Amino acid sequence: MKPLGGPYITRTTVIAAFMVAIMGILVLIRLCFGLRSVTNLNDGFPWGLWLAYDMVAGSAIGCGGYAVALVVYVLNKGQYHPLVRPAILASMFGYALGGVSVLVDISRWWNAWHIVWPAYFNLNSVMIEVALCVSVYTMVLMLEFAPPVVEKAVEWTGRWGGDLQAVATTVEKVLNKVLFVFIALGMTLPTMHQSSLGTMLIPFGPLLNPLWQTPVLPALFLLTALCMGYSVVMLEATLVSDRFARISEAHILGLLSRYLIAVVTAFLTIRWSALLYQGKLHFLFTSGGLSFAFLAENALYLIPVILLWPEHRRMAPRYQFIAAMCILSGGILYRLDAYMIAYGRTGWHYFPSVPELLVTFGMIAVEVLGYVLIVKFFPVLPSVEHAQTAALATK
Amino acid sequence: MNDEILTCVETKPGLSRRTFLQFCAVMAVTLGLPPEAEGAIAQALTTKHRPVVIWLHFAECTGCTESMLCTEHPALDKLILELISLDYHETLFAGAGRQADAARRASMAANKGKYVLVVEGAIPAKDNGIYCKIGGRTAVEILNECAQDAAAVIALGSCAVWGGMPSTKPNPTGCVGVDEVWKKPVVNIPGCAPNPYNFLSTVVHYITYGKLPELDNQGRPKFAYARIIHENCERRPHFDAGRFAQEFGDAGHRAGWCLYKLGCKGPETHANCPAILFGDVGGGSWPVGTGHPCIGCTEKGIGFEKPIFALAELKGVTPPASYPGIVEQQGHGATIASVAALAGAAGAVIGASAAMASNLGKGSKPESPSEGKE
């Protein structure tokens, strides 16, 4: 693996940086003047776009590392190994920004340390588990991403020579010895908190539309997180190949998509079985606009399964891309529905305000900006010989 | 205004023009009539033939007459006794007994079908009405006889309207209101005592326009009895803000707070007391204004029946328009700007994806990268 290299100031990074700047200003306003100065949050909708998208959907998008690790280390499919580092990078950003979004959202942020101080823990609460798990997992992801950083350090210290390089090399050796612990943790923790993100909705009872409210929410959230993890890896690999003009990894992705199909099928099966078992099918016809949202979610999951069923399509980058986008959209929609759209109290209205949307866009821009800069600087992407790499690396 | 008329007014009852016109204005306002009514009333009072009034007393305390005597603008005895021809009134007559009775009969015969009958006091109806006899005849008989040829029958005071105080349980004499005995339309002006201007305005309306003012389904003039006291009360803001006198003499009571908790029947009593007050002595001259809860003296079933300190029921309470409903629409929904922003972003993503997807379909090595965020 090698750093991609190339200029850091491109059209992409400039636009992203601009959006990040806007976000920064808005966050400052929010911290100075309260939530209402920037958002449309109210007591009927205390949780809005920042939590539903940035945290809940964003963390699921950040399950790429988790999904790939399961395949590589548990199912021992070594051929997916090149996908690990980029996936970890994307995951790191997803979770770090999810955490930052939460810090920006909660209104008594100066007490945020209570989340990690045991004296305050209420072990009945799902949220304490999620918060702790996510915090630890974010750190684990950073540690899982240490190898590229350390490699770069070894390379740099090599230029300056001597003791520093020795230090860096020792660090590298130690890291390699203990990395397996973090990798194992990096699969345990998401299993816990991604399912718990589903359990968090159970106390809402009828406040969450019956089409979404079900005791199997933990299973559904875990499965969709896995789907989204696979999808984001497929998406990211396809995009990178295309944008940075590298050989496509379509073959690996095609093999990977078998797991994707399996998980999606499991999700749809469990979801509809639960719906039928609880006798909630009739709500499909009585929930107005939400019925459409529900059907849209399911369609976005079903279409990829149909698309990727035949082998030849599974291997084609175009269908992989479409499938990944569908599942990501379906997953995001599912989480937005469960946390924001299908939740509500009579008489209350909420729609994200423009500043609220801009902050979310800014968070996405941070991810894009960070990802691009890091793959150019650190050895993240698998190294491949390509005649046009040097020329086209200007993108 | 006709100069002749005013001269006439000046000479006859000895009123100044100003006082007379003031009186007409007051009458017009009390009746809720439009501005030009003042002129019509003045005209009517000075030119039309004075109507004859026969005034009967039955089971009463004479409080209604007393309240009438206390009117001020102008001094009633002078004006009304000149404007109307009071041909029978037991309290005010110098004469009594058979002479007074004879006068009554003569007047009734001479003005058959044209006189106004005013009844003060309840009619004891039990045991054929023997509990009230005047000149050997029962109240029931006298009422029926007098009402027979009357142009209009006015029941003055709660006693005459629905039985009033004499009808308090167990009502041993079977006291009832006029309309329980006389089954033709009766104008009811309840109150204990009723505000005299309610009565005078009704009479003046009749004189001016030749007909009675609009009555509600209980025969009460709407201008005075259409609204409940609670809707006009000057202490209503205290009710709405939850400031109640808890006991007589406490800080709230002294501060003039709402008397609901002390049993004020304002919320279930129809009357205009807070609007026109009593006694022409200025603001606050009505029971609640002086600090005593309304006892609902005009309402049958409330006055003299419901305990004074029992809480009133709210009759068709009018929560203020700003009273929150069970569900209130709150929160900001979508605006054009926010929907546009979201739609724009979503559109960009969809567009980029579509471009990307079609590009990917061309082959594994794209010649020129398509648009996108990366």
Add this chain to the structure above:
Amino acid sequence: MPLTRRNFLKGTAVVGAASTAATAEVREEKTLSPKALGLLFDSTLCVGCKACVVACREANNTHPEFNTEDKLWDTPLDLSVYTLTVIKAYREGTGVTKDQEKDGYAFMKKSCLQCIDPSCVSVCPVKAMTKNSETGIVSYNPDNCIGCRYCVAACPFGVPRFEYDKTFARLRKCELCKPRLAEGKIAACAEVCPTGATLFGPVTVLRAEAERRHRLVPGERAFFPRKTADSPDVHEKPAPHYISETYGLTEVGGTQMQLLSGVRFEKLGMPMLPKKSFVSISETIQHTLYKGMIAPAVLFGCLLVLVRRSGKHDEHEDNHTGDE
């Protein structure tokens, strides 16, 4: 036995089933504490005077809220961080007859119901919401609170309200006038209610009073106390017609505020809720899955072994062998 993939999956299934079956932690039912305090609100007695709203503001040191153009009247639309109790009017059709569903009106007092199994207490991650084991009063501690608003989102009745327009924000909800109770007084709303629509006292006493009212024959002469159920300050009025249920006996495990009404409770904005609280389900799931952290530890252990064996964790080695 060698740890092949097949064996791993089998093992996980076995452990998973075992831990679930052996320790299926169905959360126990919460019960009313014998000294629990609460309120009884009788909608048929309420005349909508809002004395309770005013007294509550005074007792909690909050300020009026304006929702009209002229800003002359205190007109709260709903509970908020400054309004801990509010009276709302149900109106239908012509709205002329009190406590009648059709063409009638009725009043409803909205405030914290002090649930016996409070959702807010269960979901708060940092114990900012706690329930007193004796009085059962659910209290908010701003020092612990991180402002996540899970309690606001989870309360079935929509009671806790947050401050969205302050830099340093907090939450508020009715706490049954705890400071006043410490001084030997009763809750402010019950203190000032002129009709006794709101009564304060031990929940057992209030429930008995609710029972007494259900036994009254509509129209018969009846006496209603003010302030507390056993107060000598009573007033007389004909007994009204009540809906046969008392709200708050069983809803989501029961609440310490009971409601009586002449119109159906759903018309007054009170949701129809099952006996089993929703948080008992989420707590059951959490405790079953994470009891003693056994399941996560087992999962972690298996993964450790697998990762180690896969040999792919050695990034350094992998990097030098190049890509596939």
